[in-house]
Structure formats: C-alpha cells, structure tokens
Amino acid sequence: MKNHIVSAFRLTLVMLVVVGIYLGIVYGGSKVLPTQGNAEIINYKEQKFYANIGQEFKSEKYFHGRPSTVNYNAAGSGGSNKGPSNDEYLETVQKRIDTLKMQNPEMGNTKVPVELATASGSGLDPDISKEGALYQAKRIAKVRNLSEEKIKNLINTQTEKPLLGLFGPSKLNVLKLNIALDQLK
Template sequence: MKNYISSAFRLTIVMLVIVGVYSIFVYAGSKVLPNHGKGEIITHNGQKFYANVGQDFKSAKYFHGRPSAVDYNAAGSAGSNKGPSNKEYLETVQKRMDTLKMQNPEMSHVKVPVELITASGSGLDPDISQEGALYQVKRIAKERNISETALENLIKANVSSPLMGLFGPSKVNVLKLNIALDQLK
C-alpha cells in the first residue's frame, strides 16, 4: 500500500512540473509573438476586427467565407458534430450548395470548393482556399463592375503560403481580401 501512495505522489509531482513548465512556455511564447498572443486586430472604417476569426459577409459584392455552425459567434465556437452520413447534415450541405450555385449562376458547371459549403470544426475559420475565392470572381466582378483579371490578381496578392512551406495548403483570409477589395480602384 505504501508503494502505491508514494508512486501516486511522485507521479503527481512530475505531472505538475510538466504541466507547469508547459504553461509557462506557452505564456512566455505568447508575449514574444506579434500582438502578444491576442490575435491580429485589423481596424477598418473605424471598426475593429480579428483577422483570425471568421466574419459573415452576406452582400453579393464581397467574398464569402466558410459557413459557420455557430453563426460566427466567437464566444461559443463549435462544429455541428454531425457526421457525413447524417441526413440533417446532408440536407444542410445541399441547401448551402443550392444557395451558392444560385448566387454564382455562371459557376453552376464548376465543382464547388468544399470549404464554401461545409463549416469548419470551430465554426470560425477565417480562411478559404484560393479555389474558393476564384469560384466567386464572376459574381463579384459583375456586382462591382470590375474586371475578373483584376480580382484574380487581388486574390493572388492575398494568398498566404503554409507555415514554412510545409504545413497545410495555401489560403486566403476572407476579411483581408474584402478589405483589399474595398480599396481597389
């Protein structure tokens, strides 16, 4: 019995040290990162936005991001928790696809990028793929009376590469892209 208590006590001490060191490392790391770990804040037209939290753009003259299972409420991030065989989930995705094709009728023959019809695990993903942005070019060009080439160049200028060129696909931050779109002459 004595061995079990001393073993449990040693394990508790070791885990406290590991968790404590990890917590200190994360806290110290956040202090040397840009914005001290508080996220990237962008001020546009007198309003502050977090670039790392998805925003809801409904107007046809803007690029749309990923759908959100939590209606873009950062206080309660979550996914839908419904699997790919769930009937309700499949109906939701189909409705999103129908809406997307209705908003972008010129693209009805093109494969829909998956991130434009499925929510992310957090429901707050601020990024879409370059293909997701290009899918929306014809609609925005028509709405804003801008050439498709100018929009394609704007997208290319706003593509961010994966971390160290290795981890994950390249992506486009929808908030930054829409701010750049507003500044386009």
C-alpha cells in the same frame, strides 16, 4: 498508508514538471508565430475586427467565407457534430451548394469548393482556399464592375502561403481579402 502518500506526492511533482515543460514549449512556440499567439485586430472604418475569427459577409459584392454552425459567435464556437451519413446534414450541405450556384450562375456546373459548403469544426474559420475565392471572382467582378483579371490579381496577392512552406494549405483570410477589395481602385 505512508508509502501511498509519498508515491502520490512524487507522482504529483513529476506531473507538474512534465505539464509545466509542455506548457512552456507551447507558449514559447506560439511566440514564434507571426501574431505571437495573440489575436490579430484590424481597425477598419472606425470598427474593430478580429482577423482570426470568421466574419459573416452576405452582400454579393464581397467574398463569402465558410458557413458557421454558431452564427459566427466566438463565445459559443463549435461544430454541428453531424457526419456525412446524417441525412439532415447532407440536406443542409446540398442547400448551401444550391445557394452558391444560384449566387454564382457564371460558374455553371463547376464543382463548388468544399469549404464554401461545409462549416469548420469551430464554426469560426476565417479562411478559404484560393479555389474558394476564385469560385466567387466572376460574381464580384460583375457586381463591382471590375475586370475579372483585377479580382484574380487581388486573390493572388492576398494568398497566404503555408507556414514555412510546409505546414497547412495556401489560404486567404476573407476579412482581409474583402478590405483589400474595398480599397481596390
């Protein structure tokens, strides 16, 4: 009995050290990131927004982000848990594609970027791809009475490159993109 208690105590100490080292590495690694592991808060028009959390934009004069299965509620993040073999899921995605084509008739039969029709695993992804932004450029240029070239230049300047040029795809934060769009002259 005494041997078991001593073995359990040793294992507990070893695991505390291993988990402690792991947590230290994760915490230290987060401090190297641009936001140092903290939320990125943007104050705009006397409101506070979190750039790390997807926002809902319904107006046709703004870029739209990824759909959310949790209605952009950060307190209840999560996916739908439905896969590509689920008929209900496929129906939902098809409705989103039809809506996007209706909102962006200028795009004709151009393929809809996948992130505009599917929700992320958390339902709170704040970013879209450059292709997702370009898909919406003609609509926004038309509604805002701006040249399409001006919108494309804005998209190019707002595109974030992969971390260290290696990790992840190029992306655009939809909130920052729409704020820059509002500030465009």
